[in-house]
Amino acid sequence: MPRQGLNADAVTRVAADLADREGLGALTVSAVARAVDVRPASLYAHVAGAEELRAGVALLALEELADAAGDAVAGRSGSEALTALAEAYRSYAREHPGRYAASRVRLDRETALRSAGPRHTALLASVLRGYAVPEDEHVHAVRLLGAAIHGFIELEGAGSFDHSRPSSRASWVRVLERLDAALRTWPTD
Amino acid sequence: MPRQGLNADAVTRVAADLADREGLGALTVSAVARAVDVRPASLYAHVAGAEELRAGVALLALEELADAAGDAVAGRSGSEALTALAEAYRSYAREHPGRYAASRVRLDRETALRSAGPRHTALLASVLRGYAVPEDEHVHAVRLLGAAIHGFIELEGAGSFDHSRPSSRASWVRVLERLDAALRTWPTD
């Protein structure tokens, strides 16, 4: 009976890899147990259940995403920062579809607050410093960016762009240009 | 042994109501069977399984959404049409969260093509007629609108806006204004 030396973090990492490989829907306690060659019951010593498994992957993904986004905007400003930030999100979603999907599940209030969620808001807000968006409109601008970027990534991932030409890449570039324009010409009333 | 007089459509309608009430995750063959007071096995005469149940709700939702969106844009143009269309999506998502969530699941190629999906694309494109967006840029504009509108609804529904002020309603109005501006000032290169 060789031990695996598991712990909550290790289990979450395996779960995240599994979600990326097989899809978030395939993320079950049993599947993770198989991946680490252990019986399902043994995992309950490390995670409370299927729900917590998903929440763990969500928190991990939010952290990793925030790190990647932070690196991307560092040293840049204006449209350059916007493009780099958006590109970081899109790349992450392509490379880690399961993790990205997990990052979009609803977390309970407490968990959401101690997650990296606020860091994402802060990063989006930092991009706005390169634009003349009035302070009291920052929330709206952040939400616009979040909605458009996540929305695009989601539709692209769901295959909604697969049945029309041209490639989604061209649209992505244009969408970022239009978002940049929307920020540049933000009303100053 | 009283019969229920079920058929595929009736089952799908019950499934859709159940998804709205309990969430898309709670949409199972067993739960639908309970709702119509029948044994789970009996439903397999009408739907192939859990997957098809979800696909059925997705198709229903896409149809209903397209109908609502079509009514909304009828007789309007420009920013008025844009606002009405977006509002139709948002209202539907609020009133029928389960159906809306189902409409965003990935469908196989064949099913996607005979769904109301293309009607949505056509409706978004029709809104563009009120703007001076070059013909060969229409795809990009449609994708921008789709991404921003669906993205906003999704983030709002996931509670991402719950932890910051002001209300998401104010942002929604501003987002639509910015999208309108993005379309009005679309580059004509």
Next chain:
DNA sequence: ACCTATGCCTATATGCTGTAGGAAGCAGTT
């Protein structure tokens, strides 16, 4: 009144979730 297709049933196999209780590995102590 009868026949037949069909609507729903029971029974069964398989898989995932989660709990309870037990055994074996690994540490530090003596």
Next chain:
DNA sequence: AACTGCTTCCTACAGCATATAGGCATAGGT
């Protein structure tokens, strides 16, 4: 080296969902 105790992993089980096979009974046509 043996003892003690914690942790890790186990088997066993109960509950529920999916899906298939095969049977019965009822509704509707003849």
